[in-house]
Amino acid sequence: MTDEPHDPQAPDLIRHAEGFADRYTPYDTPRPRRHVAVVSCMDARLDLFGLFGLDIGDAHLIRNAGGVVTDDVIRSLAISQRKLGTREVLLVHHTQCGQLTYTDDDLRNELLLETGYKPAWTPESFKDLDEDLRQSMRRVLASPFLLYPELVRGFVFEVESGRLREIRIPEQD
Numbered sequence: 001m002t003d004e005p006h007d008p009q010a011p012d013l014i015r016h017a018e019g020f021a022d023r024y025t026p027y028d029t030p031r032p033r034r035h036v037a038v039v040s041c042m043d044a045r046l047d048l049f050g051l052f053g054l055d056i057g058d059a060h061l062i063r064n065a066g067g068v069v070t071d072d073v074i075r076s077l078a079i080s081q082r083k084l085g086t087r088e089v090l091l092v093h094h095t096q097c098g099q100l101t102y103t104d105d106d107l108r109n110e111l112l113l114e115t116g117y118k119p120a121w122t123p124e125s126f127k128d129l130d131e132d133l134r135q136s137m138r139r140v141l142a143s144p145f146l147l148y149p150e151l152v153r154g155f156v157f158e159v160e161s162g163r164l165r166e167i168r169i170p171e172q173d
C-alpha cells in the first residue's frame with residue numbers, strides 16, 4: 001500500500017491518444033521484422049528501443065517485474081517463436097531493480113496480513129542480479145516448448161551508466 005498523493009493520469013493519456021491516428025503508420029504484419037524477443041523488467045527507466053536500436057515492428061518486448069522468465073513468459077516466448085517467427089531471446093535485468101528491495105516472504109506476508117490470502121504466484125524477488133539472470137537463462141534453455149532455446153543471451157543494464165553487461169552461463173561455452 002502506498003500513501004503517496006496521486007492525480008489521475010488516465011485522462012491526460014487518453015487525450016494524447018486522440019491525436020495519435022494522425023501520425024500513425026500501420027504495419028502489415030504481426031511478425032517481428034528482426035525475429036527477436038526481448039524479455040526485460042518493467043522498470044520505467046528502461047528504453048529498450050533506444051538501447052537496442054529497435055523500431056516499432058522489429059521485436060517482441062515481454063516485460064514484467066524483474067524481467068524474470070516465469071511460466072507466463074515461456075507462454076509468450078513459445079507463441080512468439082512458434083506462431084510469429086522469432087528466434088533469438090535477449091533477457092535484460094538491471095541495477096537498482098525493485099525486485100532487489102524485498103523478499104518473497106515479505107510480500108507474501110504483507111498480502112496475507114492485508115487480505116487473508118497468500119498469492120498462488122511467486123513474487124520472484126532476488127538478492128543477486130547476475131544469479132537471477134542466470135536462472136532465467138536456464139529456464140529458457142530447459143524449456144521443451146521453445147524452438148531455439150540455445151539462442152538466449154542475458155544482460156544486466158546499468159541504469160547509472162547506460163552500459164549493458166553480458167552474463168554467460170557455463171552451459172553456453
Ligand SMILES: [Zn+2]
Pocket residue numbers: 041042043065066067094096097098099
Ligand atoms: Zn527492475
